[in-house]
Amino acid sequence: MEVPVKTFSGCDVPVVGLGTWKLRGEICETTVRKAVGLGYRHIDTAAFYQNESRVGDAISHFDRERLFITTKVWKDKLEYSDFMASAERSLDRLGLDRVDLLLIHWPNPDVPLEETISAMNDLVDEGKVSHIGVSNFEDDEQLDLARELSDYPIVNDQVEYHVGKDRSELLDYCRNKGVGLTAYSPLAQGGVLDQKVTNDLADKYGKSPGQVALKWLVEQENVIAIPKASSEDHLRENLNLFDWEMEEEDLSTLEEVSL
Ligand SMILES: NC(=O)c1ccc[n+]([C@@H]2O[C@H](COP(=O)([O-])OP(=O)(O)OC[C@H]3O[C@@H](n4cnc5c(N)ncnc54)[C@H](OP(=O)(O)O)[C@@H]3O)[C@@H](O)[C@H]2O)c1
Numbered sequence: 117m118e119v120p121v122k123t124f125s126g127c128d129v130p131v132v133g134l135g136t137w138k139l140r141g142e143i144c145e146t147t148v149r150k151a152v153g154l155g156y157r158h159i160d161t162a163a164f165y166q167n168e169s170r171v172g173d174a175i176s177h178f179d180r181e182r183l184f185i186t187t188k189v190w191k192d193k194l195e196y197s198d199f200m201a202s203a204e205r206s207l208d209r210l211g212l213d214r215v216d217l218l219l220i221h222w223p224n225p226d227v228p229l230e231e232t233i234s235a236m237n238d239l240v241d242e243g244k245v246s247h248i249g250v251s252n253f254e255d256d257e258q259l260d261l262a263r264e265l266s267d268y269p270i271v272n273d274q275v276e277y278h279v280g281k282d283r284s285e286l287l288d289y290c291r292n293k294g295v296g297l298t299a300y301s302p303l304a305q306g307g308v309l310d311q312k313v314t315n316d317l318a319d320k321y322g323k324s325p326g327q328v329a330l331k332w333l334v335e336q337e338n339v340i341a342i343p344k345a346s347s348e349d350h351l352r353e354n355l356n357l358f359d360w361e362m363e364e365e366d367l368s369t370l371e372e373v374s375l
Contacts, residue, residue, distance in 0.1 A: 124296040125269035127247040133158030135344035148174035162188035168209035188221035199235035233265040274298040280375030302341040
């Protein structure tokens, strides 16, 4: 089954992507290649992950137009010329002439946001980036400023979000402003998998605790998720979220969990 998309300001984002933090070398390349072969279309990487070349090698075997590639510029490269150079190096390593989504990986209060946004806008004008967004922007003021400064929509904020983490305020903002919220560490790096509630619901639906935790995320308006997985079983499980339903009552129960 094809992974559905959610659309934010004209940017169609497949609602499940493959996170690649800590995937390096040969394992990164084979995992990404396997994932795309299984049906993943959305890959999340970053200059900081030191794996863009491997991601690039893996995706070179597939139709570029079907893929949605996100990368990020690290917080020590947010001045205009540093940012431009970092984005160019990412493109080079990925073997692409354009990424679908480029994010500021982490805010840096020492660099005026205007400078960074100006670089991002120029990259869009040059056709090297289709859409722009941010990551680890935690409050309305930061997001408001980014949106005000940019000629192009800030389509996405990538933040930590999983069962047991309350994001209701940020989500309200994102829904009101048409910004997508990408849930990183959507399995809390394994922390949600041994919870009684995810295990009970997994039994009820005949799914795994990981699938329950991811289903809860992708059912939410404006939310997409980028679980990292390296085993083939996990890769498959994390895609199989769309041909079954969870009852409202169970989704609400997950809402109340605190880890
Ligand atoms: N923007 C940021 O600052 C930021 C920060 C952190 C993460 N991220 C992004 O978010 C991605 C995901 O977050 P994460 O890597 O921190 O952790 P995560 O996705 O919450 O958890 C990954 C762990 O869960 C396991 N797993 C995956 N699917 C599973 C399943 N169905 N059942 C049981 N276990 C499963 C994986 O095992 P195996 O590998 O053995 O399959 C791995 O150990 C990152 O890779 C990165 O792309 C972004």
